[in-house]
């Protein structure tokens with residue numbers, strides 16, 4: 442990338458910069474290949490941040506099906522991580538996981554499960570065979586104790602596994618259905634929606650060597666680092682992430698050395714840093730990918746508490762240049778609020794971009810659904826908040842926990858509203874991928890690397906940024 446005119450002498454964040462169009466030979470946004478250059482296996486440059494309220498099993502399977510990756514948080518007990526990784530790897534790479542209940546289950550049970558997934562149906566099964574489908578609409582205005590056999594649409598339309606995706610789209614459209622169970626013989630194997638059929642034709646799932654959905658988990662720098670890494674590897678994890686607030690400290694560097702020594706060919710990601718020297722030290726310790734970002738996160742109070750951090754665009758640019766010079770890559774971590782931020786992080790040289798809080802307000806995030814009377818929302822919190830620290834230190838004495846809680850650098854409770862137009866994480870991914878594909882054609886780039894090579898960036902004023910925002914009402 443290069444700057445339009447002189448390189449500014451101060452650091453920049455995403456809102457400070459814009460990209461100008463280049464002469465382009467890329468005639469269609471569909472010609473762009475967003476496979477990431479970090480070789481971790483992602484086919485779109487989106488990684489879900491390792492945050493407890495956001496990244497769980499449903500998020501992980503859904504995002505991997507579209508080519509991204511979710512990092513499971515470090516605070517989950519390692520045996521539970523084993524179960525979750527095994528479960529994700531057993532998911533179908535194309536069909537969504539069905540919500541299933543029996544004919545004598547109640548409407549209350551169906552309603553409590555329907556908001557866990559975007560596809561909007563409960564499949565009523567008997568001995569693994571779909572006998573009915575229940576939608577949210579069918580549950581409205583009936584007593585919560587009503588059995589599903591009373592409200593389901595019986596003998597549902599089913600789609601044989603392996604049916605052509607355009608055919609599925611047409612069959613569902615003709616039947617005026619949004620979603621249908623997928624069967625092998627007469628047994629349920631998943632659910633497909635009209636949009637899901639469309640998406641499966643556009644995206645390539647992120648899978649490991651065995652063809653199973655890609656998984657990743659974070660490891661902190663305290664405790665039995667080697668034991669945890671070995672356990673995760675034994676469960677078949679595909680990407681290991683050594684994660685701490687201050688990645689350029691000796692204990693973090695040592696943790697990376699330990700993880701590298703057992704990881705063999707499994708990629709090791711490590712952070713967080715914001716300088717070339719931090720990047721170099723973690724790469725020398727054995728990291729393949731460096732996680733960049735101190736303070737840009739939506740839940741993060743580090744900069745206000747400490748004055749430490751760095752505007753994210755410049756942090757990514759400097760660290761990516763160092764990593765690329767050493768044959769390695771960086772992930773831009775934190776502060777992403779619009780598709781443009783992802784495009785700009787890639788232009789700065791990132792190979793992948795981590796998103797946390799933006800994905801908290803979706804069906805698939807790990808938190809429970811709440812309703813404030815008018816809108817659906819989920820609660821989220823930072824991983825360095827008093828709430829997270831309390832959970833992370835639960836094995837320590839009361840005194841130690843209370844002392845650790847004094848060092849909070851994150852928000853303990855936030856409300857992340859679901860966008861009624863885009864309530865699922867795949868809706869947000871559609872927007873990001875559409876934006877980034879379009880950025881690439883403006884830059885004349887067919888790949889993530891070409892976007893970095895060709896991008897021409899300028900620096901804008903606050904008024905310049907404001908001018909780019911849409912105005913939905915008159916002024």
Ligand SMILES: NC(=O)C1=CN([C@@H]2O[C@H](COP(=O)(O)OP(=O)(O)OC[C@H]3O[C@@H](n4cnc5c(N)ncnc54)[C@H](OP(=O)(O)O)[C@@H]3O)[C@@H](O)[C@H]2O)C=CC1
Nearest residue numbers: 661662684685686687713734735736737741743824825850
């Ligand atoms: N990207 C960002 O801007 C930030 C991200 N986070 C996220 O929060 C989660 C928890 O991370 P973390 O707080 O590192 O907790 P961890 O429990 O992983 O470990 C932190 C370790 O580093 C030591 N340490 C030394 N200096 C610092 C410092 N300035 N801040 C924090 N720890 C320090 C701590 O010792 P002692 O407690 O004795 O000081 C402790 O041993 C991670 O997921 C991390 O990514 C947290 C803050 C910033």
Ligand SMILES: Nc1nc2c(ncn2[C@@H]2O[C@H](COP(=O)(O)O)[C@@H](O)[C@H]2O)c(=O)[nH]1
Nearest residue numbers: 490738739741775776797798823824825851
């Ligand atoms: N300083 C803190 N940083 C945090 C905390 N929890 C998470 N994070 C960082 O934010 C990103 C995600 O950024 P977002 O803008 O997409 O939400 C995450 O990966 C961490 O690096 C925290 O409590 N304090």
Ligand SMILES: [K+]
Nearest residue numbers: 736737738741
């Ligand atoms: K912040």
